[in-house]
Amino acid sequence: MSLVERVLAGDRLALARLLSQIENEETMGLDDLAALYPHTGGAHLVGMTGAPGTGKSTLVNKLVLRMRQAGDKDGESSIRIAVVAVDPSSPFTGGAILGDRIRMRDLAGDPCVFIRSMASRGALGGLARATTGVVQALDAAGFNVIMIETVGAGQAEVDIARTAHTTVVITAPGMGDEVQAIKAGILEIADILVVNKADIPGADNTLRALRATLEMAKPESYSPNDPHRSDLSIEREEESSGWETPVIATIATEGEGVAELILAIENHRTHLQGSGEWAIRERGRIRSELEGLLRETLATRFLQRQPDGRFEEVLEKVLARSLSPRQAVLSMVEGEDE
Ligand SMILES: Nc1nc2c(ncn2[C@@H]2O[C@H](COP(=O)(O)OP(=O)(O)O)[C@@H](O)[C@H]2O)c(=O)[nH]1
Ligand SMILES: [Mg+2]
Known part of the structure; x- marks a missing residue:
């Protein structure tokens, strides 16, 4: 059996090998990815983004556990979930390692869960490209939900918004995130906002501040001629008609609010599919992937031909x-x- 056939048959070892080849941008892996491409398009891509230490890994871990358990109850124990953790090595993510270790421990051994941490070498553009490829491979391998955890830092969050169908932005009290969120244009890309660490004093203030800011930032209040508006915000405004970004309080460590978050994620998917926005986002996503690849390929080829x-x-x-x-x-x- 070829590697492609093995991946399609659910062989985890083959999948892990393919993902490494894609990460390393090996021609063989990229060719296999092309062969798998017709099998993509089935997964719900959920981006989980936020500052380091806000509790993304802990939350993703609880989400996956709960979704798997819910599947068991509904007799749909076959729901398959993949997690892609994109965490470029950062000097202040001490907590990330702990969160990831807990996650590995809790989810290891579940054959319907696959976790992949992206290596953080090379340029950011390379990482984004590799992530897109890894997500496509997991999609082709039949995972129903793919969670993409990224450390949010402005542009990276916007890029994730283009990769995911549903973007969940995670904040925590006491991190100045309310202000940062607005600065980084996070509210524009959030389909769902989470205030994690609701057990910490000050969580109420964060919740209130975010809800107020969201209210102010409603599409109607945008000036159409505002030169500072990003293209994405214009796109999203047109797309987001009818979706009210929920703000959900969670305590990831206790699993509190997790059921609500799962419901919000499912509601958003239903909304996207019911309103035709799924197809619109899909087109936008693939368009920007194509444009990016075209630019890169042309520039690389051109430079190679220069004396x-x-x-x-x-x-x-x-x-x-x-x-x-x-x-x-x-x-x-x-x-x-x-
Ligand atoms: N008090 C409190 N701590 C939390 C909560 N969620 C996560 N943490 C802790 O915050 C730290 C960072 O969590 P982690 O999931 O690694 O954050 P990430 O960097 O966003 O992935 C860890 O020590 C977690 O145990 C929460 O709801 N309340
Ligand atoms: Mg993390």
């Missing part, structure tokens, strides 16, 4: 201010000097 030292030569001219960056690029593309 040795050509780029450096042009760079020197820009440094010396004898060419503007735009002129420099045009001169390379058009094969002229000045």
Whole structure:
């Protein structure tokens, strides 16, 4: 059996091997991914994003446990869930390791759960590309829900919003997150907002502040001519008609609020599918993936074809201010000097 066939047949070892090949951008793995592509499109992609230490890993762990148990009760014990943890090594994520260890312990041995931690080497763009590939492979392998845990830091959150169908933004009291959230444009990308660590004093304030900010940020109050609006917010505004972003308080360590969060995630999927927004998001997602790949491929190929030292030569001219960056690029593309 080929690796592709084994992955489709549910072979976990084959899947793990394929994911490594995709992460390393090995041609063989990327070819296998292409062969698997027709089998993708079935999974509900759920992005879980927030600052380090807000409790994302703990929460994801509880969500997965609860979803698996609920499946058992409904006689749907076959619900398969994958977790992709994208946690670029950060000097202040001491808690992440603990959360991940607890998660591994609780979920290890469940054949319907698959956890993958993304290695954090190379450029951020490479990581995003690898994550997209890993998610596609898991989708093809038949996981019904794929949770993508990312450390939110502005742009990364926006990128996740483009990768996931449902974006859950996690905050915690006392982290100044209410303010940060607004700065990073988090509210624009959140389909569901979670205030975790509701057991900590001050959680009420965080909840209140977020609800108030959400109320103010309702689409109607946007000025259509606001130059600071991102394209994404415009897209999302059009898409999000009829969905009111819920704000849910949780205590991940106790499992409190977890059932509510699961319900909100399921409601959002139902909303996306019922309103036709699922298809709209799917198109937007694939469009931006295609555009990104096209840009990257063209730039890489172009640079490979340049004579040795050509780029450096042009760079020197820009440094010396004898060419503007735009002129420099045009001169390379058009094969002229000045
Ligand atoms: N008090 C309290 N601590 C929590 C809660 N959820 C998670 N934590 C703790 O916060 C720390 C960071 O959690 P972790 O899940 O690793 O956060 P992540 O970096 O966002 O993935 C760990 O020590 C958790 O035990 C909660 O609801 N209440
Ligand atoms: Mg974590």
